[in-house]
Amino acid sequence: MQQTDAIQRDALGTPTAVLGGPVMELRSVSKRFGVVQALQDVSFTIQHGEVVALLGPNGAGKTTAISILLGLRQPTSGSAQLLGMDARSQQARSRCGVMLQESGVPTNLSVREVITLFRSYYPRPLPTARLIEMAGLEEKARARVGTLSGGQRQRLYFALALAGDPDVIVLDEPTASLDIEARREFWAEMRGFVQSGKTIVLTTHYLEEADALADRVIVIAQGHILADATPAALKSRITGKRVRFDLAAQLDEAVLADLPVRQLELTPHHVSLLSTDPEGVLRALFALDVQFHNLEVTGASLEEAVLELTSR
Secondary structure (H helix, E strand, O other), rough: OOOOOOOOEEOOOEEEEEEOOEEEEEEEEEEEEEEEEEEEEEEEEEOOEEEEEEEOOOOHHHHHHHHHOOOOOOOOOOEEEOOOOHHHOOHHOOEEEOOOOOOOOOOOOEHHHHHHHHHHHOOOOOHOOOHHHHHOHHHHOOOHHOOOOOHHHHHHHHHHHHOOOOOOOEEOOOOOOOOOHHHHHHHHHHHHHHOOOOOOEEEEHHHHHHHOOOOOEEEOOOOOOEEEEHHHHHOOHHHHHEEEEEEEEOOOOHHHHHOOEEEEEEOOOOOEEOOOOOHHHHHHHHHHOOOOOEEEEEEEEEEHHHHHHHHH
């Protein structure tokens, strides 16, 4: 197979990075499953060292796009490139690490045995001890996979994705089942990988995670790309502010009926709303002598921006 000049190689001839070209690329890709059009004329590129989040509702086409990027599925039309080569190239795929929500690893093997097994698939893997340390599983190294908790399995899958010291890391819901502390530790680990030149692509339902990690967000719905921008640019599209406060007494929703309020969430003790005129809303509440505390006014979140895009 002819290789492009944009690929940097190690002494074994293995591609290690892309110079001057995209790491991953879809060119006018469409994919049909029978009567279902999963992707329609989708094009985007991901550059070396980027963190890109693919977001969208279930069934939007995210998994199909990633499968084509990784050479696991062939597009109905269009093309996919990985590390400057055809995405189905074994050389390119050997430089990718993939973390799935459920990897189906043998449950009767120990953590150390599974990591050792996966390391054997790659020409230049990371040391077993290093992978166990990165996953925070030192105390579980001898434990059988079947005895691990959900969060511990996620950490194991993370170690397996990094076993080959990949240039590109694809993460599917990487922090599912992790507690808040473990999630933030994972984010810090990801930032370290980016600083070392890795490229990361992730899908997540934790929009806070995408906001914290991603340089770019690609929003997909019904097989089409709705947006491709930074998290800040997407949030700036939402006109209005998020207003939150706790109530001293239950509030009748009718009080807010004539005010510039949308996306209202009202419980007996808490109010969360989006408004294009938060000052006017608060003045009206003060005039009505509504008693509240713990007031918070912020810009729109990434979740709100994505929901507005996908609901149109």
